[in-house]
C-alpha cells in the first residue's frame with residue numbers, strides 16, 4: 062500500500078470503529094443537517110441521503126450493557142440490548158431521529174425504548190411487508206416507501222424530488238458495487254484484505270455519506286496489491302444478522318487454520334447484495350430493490366416461499382469452493398434459530414462440514430470457539446484429496 | 450432442596466365450576482379434530498388471530514398451532530414434541546410454542562412415512578395423547594410478533610414446500626401519526642381496511658382449497674354467536690371488578706380456548722352465559738374466588754400453561770386475587786361492538802389487529818393502567834416469558850409507567866409458555882412476598898393513591 066492509500070484505509074477504519082467522531086465532523090461540515098439513526102436491515106438509506114441527511118446504520122458499539130438491563134430482558138438479542146443501552150446512557154443522543162422499516166419483534170422492542178425514553182424525538186416505523194409472496198406486497202411496499210419519503214421530507218424540511226433521489230441511488234449503487242467487487246475477488250482467490258479489514262470497509266459504508274465513502278475507498282484501494290490465498294481451509298461465514306461479528310472472532314477463525322472466502326453476513330454480502338434500478342420511478346425502484354434483495358440472498362426475517370437461504374448457501378459454497386461453513390448465530394436471534402435447521406439439513410445432505418457458533422454480546426468463549434474451529438478445520442482437511 | 454417446587458399449603462382458591470364444562474368442550478373439540486380426516490374433512494393448520502369462523506364457514510377442520518402447543522404443555526405432554534424439535538435443530542431459546550408445534554410437524558412426517566394415515570407420530574401417539582392430523586394447507590394470521598409469521602414459513606418448509614400456504618400481513622400499530630390511538634386514527638383505519646382486504650383474498654384461497662363456494666351466511670351466523678359470546682365474556686369480566694372478586698384471571702385463562710377456537714354456535718354462547726351467571730350468582734351470594742382476599746393484582750404475559758393450577762393456588766395462598774391481564778382483557782374478541790354480524794369481515798380484521806402484542810407501548814400503557822384502575826389493583830406481576838419476546842418487550846416500560854403514574858409496584862418472575870424448565874418458583878415466591886409486604890406498609894401509611902386503599 063502507498064502512504065496515501067494506507068492513510069485512506071486508516072480513515073475508513075477510524076470511521077468504522079468510532080462513528081461518533083465521523084458524525085461530529087459531518088455535522089461541523091453540514092450545519093443544520095440532520096443525522097438519522099437507521100436501524101437494520103432493509104431501510105432505504107437513499108431516501109434520507111436525497112433529503113440531505115446523513116443516514117447512519119446504528120452499529121452495536123460493543124460496550125458492556127449497563128442501564129439497558131433495566132429496560133429490555135436479558136433474553137433479547139445482543140444488538141437490541143445494546144441499542145437499549147445506548148439510549149439509556151445517552152450514547153444515542155448522537156442522532157436527531159430514528160427511522161426503521163423492519164419488523165423483527167426484538168428490534169421493535171428496542172425501538173420502543175428509544176421512543177419512550179426520548180419522547181420528543183421522531184421515531185418512525187415504516188413497516189415493509191415482510192411476507193414477500195403476498196400478491197398485494199409490491200403495491201404495499203411501494204406505498205410504504207412513499208410514506209417513508211414523506212416522513213423524511215417532513216422531518217428534514219427538504220423535498221426529495223425524483224432527480225435528487227436518482228442521484229442518491231446512483232451514489233449508493235456505486236459504493237455497493239465497489240465493495241461487492243472486493244467480495245467477488247475474495248471468492249475468486251484474492252486474499253489481500255482480511256475479514257476484519259473488509260468488515261471495517263463495510264461498517265464505514267453504513268455510516269458515511271456514500272459519495273465520500275466511495276472516494277475514500279477508491280483511494281484506499283489504489284495501492285492494494287493482489288495476494289494469493291494460502292492453503293488454509295476455505296470457509297464461508299453465514300448469518301449474523303443486524304450487527305457485525307466481533308473482530309476478535311474473525312481473527313480467531315483465521316488463526317485456527319481457516320481462511321474466509323465468502324459470507325452472507327449482514328455486515329458482508331447481505332448488505333451489499335443488490336443495486337437499485339437507476340431508471341424509471343425511483344420509489345418503485347426502491348420497492349423493487351427490497352423485493353430483489355431477498356431473492357439475491359434470502360433472509361430469515363422475511364417469509365418467501367420461493368426464495369431459499371439453504372439453496373443460496375449451497376450455491377455460494379460451490380461457487381467460492383468453500384470447504385466448510387461456519388454459522389454465526391447471535392444468541393437469541395429468533396429468525397436465525399428458526400431457519401438454522403433448514404441450513405443444517407441442506408449442508409448435511411450435500412456433505413459440507415459445518416459448525417454453529419452462538420455469539421454473545423458479552424463474554425464470548427473465544428478459546429472454546431478456537432478448539433471447535435480447529436476441529437472443523439481438521440474435518441475439512443481430511444476430505445482433501447491426498448496427493449502421493 | 451434445590452429446584453424443588455413446594456406445594457402450597459392450603460388451597461384458598463375457589464375456581465368457577467363452569468370451567469370444567471369448558472374443559473369438556475375443548476376435549477370434545479380435539480377428539481373431533483383427531484378424526485376429521487376419517488370424516489372426509491380437509492384440515493388447515495393456522496397460527497395467530499382466531500380465523501376459525503372462516504374455516505367453520507368453509508366446512509374445514511382447523512388446528513391452531515399455539516393452542517395445540519399450549520394443550521400439550523397444560524397436559525405436560527410437550528416433551529416428545531420438544532425433543533423431536535431439538536433433534537431437528539431448534540434451539541431451546543426459540544419460542545416454545547413454535548418449537549413444540551414444529552416438533553409436532555417433525556413427528557407428523559416421521560409418523561406418515563410409509564403410510565398415509567396423516568396422524569402425528571403414530572408410534573408416539575400414546576405419549577403425545579394427541580392424534581393431530583397432518584395439514585392439507587396452512588394459513589398464517591399472526592399479528593404483532595414476527596416469529597409467528599416466520600414459524601408458519603418454516604412449517605411450510607418442514608413439510609417439504611408441498612402444501613399451499615396463505616399469509617395475512619398485519620401492520621404493527623406503532624402510532625406514527627399524531628391522531629393514532631386505541632381504536633382510532635388514520636393508521637387504525639388504514640390497517641383495518643388492509644387486513645379486511647386480505648381476508649377477502651383468503652376467502653378465494655379457501656374456495657380453491659375446498660372446491661366449494663364460500664358460505665357467507667354461515668360466516669355471519671358463526672360470527673353472530675361469537676359476538677354474543679364475546680359480549681357475555683365482557684359482562685363476566687366486568688363483574689369481576691367487585692370486591693371481593695367473584696372470579697379471577699385464572700378462571701378466564703381456563704376460558705381462553707373456548708373463545709379462541711371453538712366453533713361459533715349456540716353451545717359457545719350458552720357456555721359464556723353460564724360463566725357470567727355463575728359469577729353473578731357468586732356476587733349475589735357473597736362467594737369470593739379467593740378465600741380472605743387481601744390483595745388484587747395484574748398479571749402480564751402469556752400463560753405459563755404447565756403452571757395454571759399451581760399458580761392459581763399459589764396466589765390464593767397469599768390472599769391474592771389476580772384479576773386482570775393483557776392476555777385476558779385485551780385479547781380474544783374483546784371489542785365485540787366492532788363486529789357487524791351482517792358483514793363481519795372488517796370487525797374480524799380489527800380483532801386480528803388488536804392482538805395484545807401488536808400495539809405500541811403507548812397504547813399498551815393506556816390499556817394496562819386503565820385495567821389497573823378499573824379493577825382497583827395494588828400491583829403488577831410480570832411473567833417474563835422467557836421465549837416470547839413479543840410479550841416481554843414492553844414489560845419494563847409498563848412497570849415504570851404503573852409506578853410513575855399510578856404509584857403501584859411490580860415484580861418480574863421468569864417462566865415460559867410451554868417450557869417448564871424456565872420457571873423458577875423460588876424467585877416468584879420471594880418477590881411476591883416482598884411486594885405484598887410493601888403493599889401492606891403503604892396501606893398502613895395510607896400512602897396509596899386514590900382507588901388503591903385497602904379494602905380488606
Ligand code: SF4
Pocket residue numbers: 138139140141165166167168302303304362391393394395396397
Ligand atoms: S433479526 Fe436477529 S439480530 Fe436482528 S434484531 Fe432481530 S433478533 Fe436481533
Ligand code: SF4
Pocket residue numbers: 544545546547594595596597600751806836837838839840866
Ligand atoms: S414468541 Fe410469543 S407471540 Fe411470538 S410466536 Fe411465540 S408465543 Fe407467539
